[in-house]
Amino acid sequence: MKSGDRIWVCGGSDELWVQDYNCNVNTGGVIEETPQKSDKKVLVILDSIDGEGNVCCMVRKSKIRLC
Numbered sequence: 001m002k003s004g005d006r007i008w009v010c011g012g013s014d015e016l017w018v019q020d021y022n023c024n025v026n027t028g029g030v031i032e033e034t035p036q037k038s039d040k041k042v043l044v045i046l047d048s049i050d051g052e053g054n055v056c057c058m059v060r061k062s063k064i065r066l067c
Contacts, residue, residue, distance in 0.1 A: 002034045006067040007044060009059055017041060017060040023050040028067065035061060 001007075007029050013021040029046040041058040049055045 001031055001042065001061075001064070001066065003031050005031045007031060008065045008067055009044070009046060009063060010065075011063055013049075015060075016063050018049070018057050020057075021050050025049055029059075031064075032056060 009016060009029060010026045011024070013023050013025055016025060018025065025046070027046050027048045029044045031042060032045050033043040035042045040061055042061050042064060044057065044059050044064070046055045046057060047053065049057075
C-alpha cells in the first residue's frame, strides 16, 4: 500500500474508524499518504461518503482493499 494507490472501502463508518460520519460506506478512493507497517489507520481521500465527494479522512488499514 502506497501513496496514489486506488482502493475500495466498504462497511459502516464506525467499523472503518471514520470519525465525524455515521453511515454505511461503499466507495473507492486513493491512498493520500504511504502508511508505515505499524500504522492502524491510513490517510485516504474517499470518492464519496454520506453525500459528500473527495473527503480526506483516516480509515482502518485492515478494511482497505486495493483495486
